[in-house]
Amino acid sequence: MTETIIFMGTPDFSVPILKRLHETYHVAKVISQPDKPVGRKRVLTSPPVAEAAKALGIPLFQPDRIRDEAALGKIAEIEPDLIITAAYGQILPKALLDIPPLGAINVHASLLPRHRGGAPIHRSIMEGDSETGVTIMYMAEGLDSGNIISSRKTPISDQDDTGTLHDRLSGIGADLLMDTLPDILSGTNDSIQQDADLVTVSPNISKADEQIDWSRSAREVFNHIRGLSPWPGAYTEYDGKRLKIYEARPPEGASEYEPGTIVDTTPDGMRVACGDGATIEVTAVQLAGKKRTQASEFAAGRQITGTVLGQVE
Structure with missing residues (x-):
C-alpha cells in the first residue's frame, strides 16, 4: 500500500x-x-x-x-x-x-x-x-x-x-x-x-522585540543580538540613526560606564557597557542606509569612544 x-x-x-x-x-x-x-x-x-x-x-x-x-x-x-x-x-x-x-x-x-x-x-x-x-x-x-x-x-x-x-x-x-x-x-x-x-509561548518577533535594552545584563544583550541574527536584526541608535548589530562576542571585563556606552575600540570592533557592569564586544553592524560591515571598519575614523548608544523611539 x-x-x-x-x-x-x-x-x-x-x-x-x-x-x-x-x-x-x-x-x-x-x-x-x-x-x-x-x-x-x-x-x-x-x-x-x-x-x-x-x-x-x-x-x-x-x-x-x-x-x-x-x-x-x-x-x-x-x-x-x-x-x-x-x-x-x-x-x-x-x-x-x-x-x-x-x-x-x-x-x-x-x-x-x-x-x-x-x-x-x-x-x-x-x-x-x-x-x-x-x-x-x-x-x-x-x-x-x-x-x-x-x-x-x-x-x-x-x-x-x-x-x-x-x-x-x-x-x-x-x-x-x-x-x-x-x-x-x-x-x-x-x-x-x-x-x-x-508550557511557554514564543510569539512572532515584533518591532519592539528588535530593540536592544542596554540596561539588561551583558549575557542577556549578547543572547538578544544573536537570537535576532541574521534576521530580522537587533538594533540600537547611533547619532540619530538606526544601527543594526548582527554579531557580538560573549560578556567580558567590567565597566563603570553608563549602559550603552562604547567603552573602547578593539581590533575587531568595539566594547559596549551593559547593565550589570560587564561589556560585550560588537563585531558586525549595519548603519541605516549603509551596507553591513565589520564593527572595526565602522569605528575607524569616528570619534566613537564614550558615545552612548540608545534605543530608537
Whole structure:
C-alpha cells in the first residue's frame, strides 16, 4: 500500500523536510502560502516550499485561507492518509485535521511544551536556553498543543545564532520525521500529552522585540543580538540613526560606564557597557542606509569612544 501524504509548509526551514519526504514517500500535494510581493520593486515571489514543490514536480496548492470551504473541499478530494506540516503559517481548522485517517502531524522547532508559537528558534537563543530541538506532534486545535510523538535535542552554544540553529534544526527535523514516520503509518507509534505546567509561548518577533535594552545584563544583550541574527536584526541608535548589530562576542571585563556606552575600540570592533557592569564586544553592524560591515571598519575614523548608544523611539 502506498500512503497518500499532503505536505504543508512555507519557509526555508521546511524545504529540506519536504525533499527528504519526497525521496521515500508519495507526496500527493504540497500546500503553501500564496505568492507575495517582495523587495522594493514588489516582485511577486513564491515561498521557498512552493518553489521546491515546482522543482520536484509535486502538485501545488496555495489557498489564501486554508479554512475556506473551497480549500477544504479540494483537500478532501485528495483523500490523504496523513497530513504533515512544518511551519505552514496558518492555524489549521478542526475540519481539516479530521480529514486524514492517520491524523495530521507537525514538525516543530522546539522541545515542546517549551516555545509553542511562531518564533521558537529566535526565542530559544534570546531566552538563554542551553538546548533546544525538534518535536513531532499530532496537530490539535490549540496552538502547538497536541500530543508529542517524538523529539530530538541539540545543544545551543555561544557560537550559534538564529541562522545556524535554523539550519541545524531543519536537518534534525528531516531526520526525525523519517525515523518517526514508519510507526505512524503502521499505526504502532506512541504519543504523550504535553505537561501543561511547562508550557511557554514564543510569539512572532515584533518591532519592539528588535530593540536592544542596554540596561539588561551583558549575557542577556549578547543572547538578544544573536537570537535576532541574521534576521530580522537587533538594533540600537547611533547619532540619530538606526544601527543594526548582527554579531557580538560573549560578556567580558567590567565597566563603570553608563549602559550603552562604547567603552573602547578593539581590533575587531568595539566594547559596549551593559547593565550589570560587564561589556560585550560588537563585531558586525549595519548603519541605516549603509551596507553591513565589520564593527572595526565602522569605528575607524569616528570619534566613537564614550558615545552612548540608545534605543530608537
